[in-house]
Amino acid sequence: MTVTVVGVRTTRIACSVLLMTGLAACGSDGSESPAETTPVTEAVVATTLAAVAATPTPAPVSYSNCDEVKAAGAAPIHSGDPGYSTDLDRDGDGIACET
DSSP states (O other): OOEEETTEEEOHHHHHHHHHTTSOOOOTTSSOOTTTOOOOOHHHHHHHHHHHHHSOOOOOOOOSSHHHHHHTTOOSEETTSTTOOTTTOTTOSSEESOO
C-alpha cells in the first residue's frame, strides 16, 4: 500500500505514522483510500517521521533477584513486562516475584 501525500509517495510505515498522528487516513482494508486521505505537506511528513525516529527507546530493565524487584516497587512482573525473567519466575506461570 502507498499513500500519496502532496505528490510524495510514502511507504506503509509512513502511512502508519500519519494514521497514528491523525494526519491521514487509509481504507479500513489497509488499502489506499484517496477519498479519506487528508492532504498534508511534505514538511509535515518529514517532521512527523523525524519526531518518531527521535523518540528514545526505554533502557532495558533487569533485576538480579526478587528483593530488587520488590525494592523497585515492580512486583509482581508479568511475562512481557520490562524486567521479567524466567529466572525470577519460580513456578513458571508467567508471573515473577509474586510473593
